[in-house]
Amino acid sequence: MKYREAVRAGLREALRSDPRVFLMGEDVGRYGGSYACSLGLLEEFGPERIRDTPLSESAFVGAGIGAALGGMKPIVEVMTVNFSLLALDPIVNVAATIRHMSGGQFGVPLVIRMATGAGRQVAAQHSHSFEGWYAHVPGLKVVSPSTVADARGMLLAALREADPTIIFEHAALYPMEGGPVPDNMAVDLSRAAVRRAGKDATILAFGANLWKALSAAEELAREGVEAEVVDLRVLRPLDDDTILSSVRKTRHAVVVDEAWRSFGFSAELSARIMEGAFRDLAAPVARVCSAEVPIPYPKHLEDAALPQPGAIVAAVLATIGSGTAIAHGRV
Amino acid sequence: MTPAEEDLKAVGREHALDLLRRMMRIRIFERKSAELYSAGKIRGFLHLYDGEEAVAVGAFQAIVPEDAVVANYREHAHAIERGVPLNSVMAELLGKAAGTSRGRGGSMHLFDAARGFYGGFAIVAEGLPVAVGLALARKMSGKPGIVTCFFGDGATDEGEFHEAMNLAALWKLPLLFLCENNLYAMGTALSRRQAQTDIALKARGYGMPALSVDGQDVLAAEAAARRAALAVRRGEGPCFVEFRTYRFRAHSMYDPQLYRGREEVESWRARDPITLFAESLSRAGLLGDAERQAMEREIELEIEKAACFADGAPVEPEEDLLKDVAAGEAG
Numbered sequence: 274m275k276y277r278e279a280v281r282a283g284l285r286e287a288l289r290s291d292p293r294v295f296l297m298g299e300d301v302g303r304y305g306g307s308y309a310c311s312l313g314l315l316e317e318f319g320p321e322r323i324r325d326t327p328l329s330e331s332a333f334v335g336a337g338i339g340a341a342l343g344g345m346k347p348i349v350e351v352m353t354v355n356f357s358l359l360a361l362d363p364i365v366n367v368a369a370t371i372r373h374m375s376g377g378q379f380g381v382p383l384v385i386r387m388a389t390g391a392g393r394q395v396a397a398q399h400s401h402s403f404e405g406w407y408a409h410v411p412g413l414k415v416v417s418p419s420t421v422a423d424a425r426g427m428l429l430a431a432l433r434e435a436d437p438t439i440i441f442e443h444a445a446l447y448p449m450e451g452g453p454v455p456d457n458m459a460v461d462l463s464r465a466a467v468r469r470a471g472k473d474a475t476i477l478a479f480g481a482n483l484w485k486a487l488s489a490a491e492e493l494a495r496e497g498v499e500a501e502v503v504d505l506r507v508l509r510p511l512d513d514d515t516i517l518s519s520v521r522k523t524r525h526a527v528v529v530d531e532a533w534r535s536f537g538f539s540a541e542l543s544a545r546i547m548e549g550a551f552r553d554l555a556a557p558v559a560r561v562c563s564a565e566v567p568i569p570y571p572k573h574l575e576d577a578a579l580p581q582p583g584a585i586v587a588a589v590l591a592t593i594g595s596g597t598a599i600a601h602g603r604v
Numbered sequence: 605m606t607p608a609e610e611d612l613k614a615v616g617r618e619h620a621l622d623l624l625r626r627m628m629r630i631r632i633f634e635r636k637s638a639e640l641y642s643a644g645k646i647r648g649f650l651h652l653y654d655g656e657e658a659v660a661v662g663a664f665q666a667i668v669p670e671d672a673v674v675a676n677y678r679e680h681a682h683a684i685e686r687g688v689p690l691n692s693v694m695a696e697l698l699g700k701a702a703g704t705s706r707g708r709g710g711s712m713h714l715f716d717a718a719r720g721f722y723g724g725f726a727i728v729a730e731g732l733p734v735a736v737g738l739a740l741a742r743k744m745s746g747k748p749g750i751v752t753c754f755f756g757d758g759a760t761d762e763g764e765f766h767e768a769m770n771l772a773a774l775w776k777l778p779l780l781f782l783c784e785n786n787l788y789a790m791g792t793a794l795s796r797r798q799a800q801t802d803i804a805l806k807a808r809g810y811g812m813p814a815l816s817v818d819g820q821d822v823l824a825a826e827a828a829a830r831r832a833a834l835a836v837r838r839g840e841g842p843c844f845v846e847f848r849t850y851r852f853r854a855h856s857m858y859d860p861q862l863y864r865g866r867e868e869v870e871s872w873r874a875r876d877p878i879t880l881f882a883e884s885l886s887r888a889g890l891l892g893d894a895e896r897q898a899m900e901r902e903i904e905l906e907i908e909k910a911a912c913f914a915d916g917a918p919v920e921p922e923e924d925l926l927k928d929v930a931a932g933e934a935g
């Protein structure tokens with residue numbers, strides 16, 4: 274099963290099992306979803322439940338919030354995180370605040386899915402990674418499935434949440450093949466996952482960058498370095514236990530994030546490790562992030578701007594001090 | 605003589621042939637771009653204007669060098685009509701340093717400050733408020749010329765469209781709105797996105813004059829644009845033109861086009877703006893077959909040269925990756 278098929282299977286399961294569930298967003302119906310995640314669902318569930326919207330991100334995300342308040346279980350697809358900037362107000366000012374602001378009277382059990390990330394030569398305006406922006410906001414839950422099984426399972430788990438949950442699907446993952454995925458298997462939305470065990474250093478990553486981290490770990494293994502790779506999966510709330518126990522064991526941490534380094538998710542993760550495992554660290558936490566530039570279109574520049582396995586390998590080697598004076602990741 | 609032939613006689617042979625040549629140039633340029641996309645030399649998104657050529661060619665007859673132009677991501681034609689050299693447009697599509705934007709933007713992000721071409725905006729409707737600001741600057745500084753803003757029917761779904769229309773009318777700005785209504789935003793038809801599909805009526809609702817015109821008829825497009833531009837130049841505030849047109853091909857290079865029938869596409873193809881115009885020219889005895897073929901060969905040669913130039917041109921060096929993020933670091 275491919276990642277996009279897993280998303281579709283999750284959507285189908287959700288739509289079949291609960292009549293309150295409906296999907297809305299731009300081109301989810303007739304077009305089949307801009308990444309083909311909802312292909313065939315319009316035919317199966319009809320236009321009431323597979324709802325094509327106008328290009329009105331602010332209005333239809335806001336409407337999703339209202340529908341959730343009104344007792345439905347909406348899944349809102351924002352085509353990509355880049356366009357979600359038009360819907361920041363309803364997400365940040367309404368969905369995230371209303372439970373607390375209303376004295377606990379209202380809650381928004383809304384699932385928002387969006388594609389994210391760079392790497393497809395679609396230039397600056399279509400290559401953002403704002404997972405960290407959303408993870409900054411109390412009241413939101415933010416998850417990022419990196420495997421085919423999680424793409425399906427996290428959607429089902431998100432629908433069981435009482436609060437707004439944003440699912441980030443890295444666009445590079447949609448065509449990824451990942452074998453069969455069992456039916457109706459929701460995953461635990463509180464745990465990170467150790468995807469590769471190791472003793473020398475911990476690489477922390479999520480989304481498509483998990484795969485870059487794993488390929489870096491393979492390369493490191495050939496050089497005799499055993500890296501542990503932690504797939505963060507849930508960005509808010511972070512699974513401190515899994516993260517810190519891995520770092521305590523390996524004493525070295527490298528954070529990989531496709532967002533920019535300054536003021537980003539990687540800074541938060543690094544600070545948490547410092548706060549929770551300072552005495553266990555043998556070296557400062559290292560970060561491999563995107564260059565601080567709007568992502569350029571040409572392949573060679575885009576590759577140079579994004580975290581790559583080579584830079585992860587270099588960062589791990591530099592951190593554990595066995596490298597031959599290899600530079601850190603980019604600024 | 606039919607009324608159409610009378611129109612042609614009034615327009616004059618030279619002007620008519622110029623219009624035809626301009627439309628053919630865009631068509632052949634994009635045919636070459638599609639070929640280069642298939643060959644893997646152009647990547648990411650490539651939104652073609654195939655079928656809509658009469659709109660840009662007609663509209664640009666009313667735009668003079670001192671005017672400003674704002675366009676979206678389907679803007680090859682607009683850049684070419686603005687006089688941006690074919691070499692620079694093609695080089696940008698190939699991500700080369702000789703491109704309009706040093707190759708950093710690609711197809712969706714053509715910019716040319718010297719020619720008052722402000723882009724190249726890929727987030728739907730974001731160009732409209734920018735155009736309002738450009739027009740405001742003109743009005744406040746007394747600078748001559750008007751601002752012209754191209755956008756699709758999809759943009760009229762967005763709040764920014766409505767807010768920009770209101771501001772432009774409220775402040776009586778020298779702004780000409782040029783809506784390319786091709787009936788679809790990606791895979792969702794206008795009638796599935798808007799309860800009131802008369803776009804010109806919306807403009808009137810904001811207190812500005814609006815025309816609707818057949819966008820497959822280059823003479824009609826030109827006449828409407830001229831009338832509207834004249835009113836804006838007189839300082840009467842903004843004006844609006846809706847061009848009714850159709851995109852013959854997929855939204856970007858490929859999509860399965862599940863959202864529209866073959867018959868619908870064929871019936872619009874029968875109204876190909878280039879064929880229609882060329883046929884009326886030959887019926888009026890203004891264009892012979894041999895002449896048309898010679899014209900085509902001449903343009904093909906021009907485009908081949910541009911493609912050859914772009915293919916052989918160097919890419920921006922990787923050391924320049926971080927340049928131009930802020931002023932004072934020019935690339």
Ligand SMILES: Cc1ncc(C[n+]2csc(CCOP(=O)(O)OP(=O)(O)O)c2C)c(N)n1
Nearest residue numbers: 356678726727728756757758759788789790
């Ligand atoms: C705010 C925003 N939402 C969604 C998209 C994705 N998208 C790109 S083009 C497009 C369709 C726009 O249609 P229209 O304005 O009619 O222009 P056309 O492509 O038909 O020329 C969509 C939905 C986007 N770029 N920006």
Ligand SMILES: [Mg+2]
Nearest residue numbers: 756757788789
């Ligand atoms: Mg359109």
